[in-house]
Amino acid sequence: MQLNTILLMSGWGVQALQLLASLSILIVLHEFGHFFFARLFKTRVEKFYLFFDFMFPFPNVLNFSLFKKKKGETEYGIGWFPMGGYVKIAGMVDESMDEEQMKQPPQPWEYRSKKAWQRLFIMLGGIIMNIITAMVIYTLVFGIWGDEYIPPQNVTYGIHADSLGKSIGLQNGDILLGTDGKKAERYSRIKYNMIFNEAKTLDVLRDGKEVSIDIPEGTVRQMIKNKYTLADLRIPFVIDTVLQNSVAADMGFQKGDSVIALNGQPLSFLGEFNEEKKKHVGEEITVDVVRAGQPVTLTGVLSHGDTMGTVTMMDVSRYYSTVKVKYGPFKAIGKGFSYTYQKFAEYLDQFKFIFTSNEVKPSESIGGFASFGKGFSQQFDWRQFLMFTAFISIILAFMNLLPIPGLDGGYVFFLIFEMITGKQVSDKVMGIANTVGLVLLLALMLYANGLDIVRAFK
Secondary structure, three states: OOOHHHHOOOHHHHHHHHHHHHHHHHHHHHHHHHHHHHHHOOEEEEEEEEEEEEEEEEEOOOEEEEEEEEOOOOOEEOOOEEEEEEEOOOOOOOOOHHHHHHOOOOOOOOOOOOOOHHHHHHHHHHHHHHHHHHHHHHHHHHHHHHEEEEOHHHOOOOEEEOHHHHHHHOOOOOOOEOOOOOOOOOHHHHHHHHHHOOOOEEEEEEEOOEEEEEOOOHHHHHHHHHOOOOOEEEOOOOOOOOOOOOOOHOOOOOOOOOEEEEEEEOOOEHHHHHHHHHHHHOOOOEEEEEEEEEEEEEEEOEEEEEOOOOEEEOOOOOOOOOEEEOOOOOOOOHHHHHHHHHHHHHHHHHHHHHHHHOOOHHHHHOOOOOHHHOHHHHHHHHOOOHHHHHHHHHHHHHHHOOOOOOOOOHHHHHHHHHHHHOOOOOHHHHHHHHHHHHHHHEEEHHHHHHHHHHHHHH
């Protein structure tokens, strides 16, 4: 079987394709933001590229394009180095490092000839476009699909606590209500509040009584290292699909089977079943199920991969009542705006948390392309794809706003300095700062992606 066929069939391949599509769309839109304001102020744009047509950040190394076409004053193209994109604006110190152009007298159509406030809008154009993109996507999503969530009180089966959850005092069947005495409206927000609001207690409902559980120091770090584990929704083990050539298929599992026991021990929830089966890898097991209202006993030997074979469970919404909210066109626009603001504020909290919290090390939270790819579903879903694309757009806006030379925020910082002091930063200083910034950005990207590789081997 050819490699590309394998990738397309795998969950990893689906995630990689979604990441490539998402980043490509967002890069083009980001650069269009710069392009739009440049043309608005009658500034010449010499190049508009998706990806770089050189070995970023070295403008004179391996210069070639996969595709290019000249239209008017601008060359549009696709570069070979997939680490972003750029627009080459005449008379500007940028990624292209065109020193010869900067030695010539300023021309009316050049960036350096424009007023400071116009140059500011040109540099903010990409960030503005990323924010608008997120707002438009969220508006479309809420307008088409609406919103749906599970209130904590509707989690009637409670949670399945993993080893970390049990170590702090959680029990299977507990219903998480909130943190620090504040009830959560959405179940999905409880872990977020626990981590990024650095909550001290978890509020749970146990056997009809509310109980407050202290969160020991170090718990959040363990959650992040283990991908936010602590407790999962407790789901009855009902088979939806059994893949061929699996242990489950050999044992005779069928769609609709409800698991009720393993080796005679009553176990009807997926989490508890998975915990118990780990003790019997390589052994013959018996599983009792209810099929069409009748008890059936199945037998088989678990593989050493600690799996019964690939099966999929019924959707969680089958067991828990959700709140569904529909939005008309105008309300969807309002929701898109407010949700963009909310996600931007949340990402700011997450960014600060990485560098200020004693609970986590930056090396445990920073990731590269592989980490981003894992944010997409392994089975393509339009809603999930659009929601995560909008969130990446917010991340791009935030990161580009940072006052780092080489990023849009670096140019904005120098422009604000100029507008306040009336003194323009020299091209030489801008060039040096830009080079240093771009090299540091490349080093950071290599570091982040290197962490992904290390994690993969671990």
